[in-house]
Amino acid sequence: MTDDALTCTGLRYSFGQTRAVDGVDLTVVSGEVFGLLGPNGAGKTTAIRCVTTLLPVLSGMVRVFGYDVATERMAVRRMLGYVPQQLSADASLTGRENVSLFARVFDVPRRERAARVGQALEAVGLADAADRMAGTYSGGMVRRLELAQALVSAPRLLILDEPTIGLDPIARTGVWEHILAVRAATGMTVLVTTHYMDEADQYCDRVALMHQGRVRALGTPGHLTADLRARRADGSSATLEDVFRDVAGSGLGESGGEFRDVRRTRNTASRVL
Numbered sequence: 001m002t003d004d005a006l007t008c009t010g011l012r013y014s015f016g017q018t019r020a021v022d023g024v025d026l027t028v029v030s031g032e033v034f035g036l037l038g039p040n041g042a043g044k045t046t047a048i049r050c051v052t053t054l055l056p057v058l059s060g061m062v063r064v065f066g067y068d069v070a071t072e073r074m075a076v077r078r079m080l081g082y083v084p085q086q087l088s089a090d091a092s093l094t095g096r097e098n099v100s101l102f103a104r105v106f107d108v109p110r111r112e113r114a115a116r117v118g119q120a121l122e123a124v125g126l127a128d129a130a131d132r133m134a135g136t137y138s139g140g141m142v143r144r145l146e147l148a149q150a151l152v153s154a155p156r157l158l159i160l161d162e163p164t165i166g167l168d169p170i171a172r173t174g175v176w177e178h179i180l181a182v183r184a185a186t187g188m189t190v191l192v193t194t195h196y197m198d199e200a201d202q203y204c205d206r207v208a209l210m211h212q213g214r215v216r217a218l219g220t221p222g223h224l225t226a227d228l229r230a231r232r233a234d235g236s237s238a239t240l241e242d243v244f245r246d247v248a249g250s251g252l253g254e255s256g257g258e259f260r261d262v263r264r265t266r267n268t269a270s271r272v273l
């Protein structure tokens with residue numbers, strides 16, 4: 001067994017002529033919160049779908065806790081919790097029923113199910129709202145419910161695709177606080193994609209900046225920004241967004257626009273109602 005939660009080596013994936021992922025090498029260390037950052041179309045979701053076995057790994061190698069994603073799919077799936085961008089909660093079920101459904105799908109033993117569902121709801125701060133219809137939840141509560149759905153199988157690697165997109169700043173903070181609390185309690189590894197550079201800076205131990213299917217920079221937010229500051233002649237301060245502009249160069253505007261402009265609003269509150 002290995003201490004690495006995830007290793008990708010030379011991962012490539014194309015949709016027809018479109019090279020969505022073009023040779024990604026990265027390692028996520030067990031227990032860390034790792035951020036995969038990049039603008040729309042950078043290849044983040046495609047890479048994640050390869051890791052979760054939803055897309056086949058046809059070129060390159062992906063391992064989750066040492067298991068080969070291409071040949072040991074079931075072993076990999078048992079390690080994973082995945083919260084996709086698309087809404088996965090059912091508005092006409094209660095929070096508890098939504099999480100119970102996932103517990104059954106993920107084969108949580110029948111004897112443990114009720115307790116595990118209760119613990120997952122508690123872990124995301126939804127114990128009091130557990131028996132209300134999900135359709136009455138706010139956007140932030142829906143996102144936390146989806147987190148509980150992914151946590152009920154006690155994953156070793158939790159993968160979150162844009163967990164806070166479309167949420168207001170307070171709801172975003174709430175989602176992150178629960179992610180970090182569960183990580184602290186369980187030692188779970190977290191791989192997250194986000195457009196929000198400020199969140200990555202604040203909450204991720206390390207980040208990979210992805211652009212046009214490739215990882216352009218990788219490291220702790222502190223190292224990446226310090227490195228850019230050192231390279232700037234005037235020594236002015238630098239943010240992760242500055243680092244991204246630096247490594248992506250002039251190509252950034254061509255493939256999906258500026259970070260501030262291309263955020264898709266994922267208004268879970270209105271979609272679930």
Ligand SMILES: Nc1ncnc2c1ncn2[C@@H]1O[C@H](COP(=O)(O)OP(=O)(O)OP(=O)(O)O)[C@@H](O)[C@H]1O
Binds near residue numbers: 015019038039042043
């Ligand atoms: N099902 C698909 N069929 C064809 N092309 C696709 C498909 N899914 C993604 N692509 C293309 O692959 C590239 C990478 O897309 P991907 O969704 O992985 O990027 P992303 O970084 O996750 O972007 P976003 O933040 O918008 O989700 C884009 O050019 C996209 O248009």
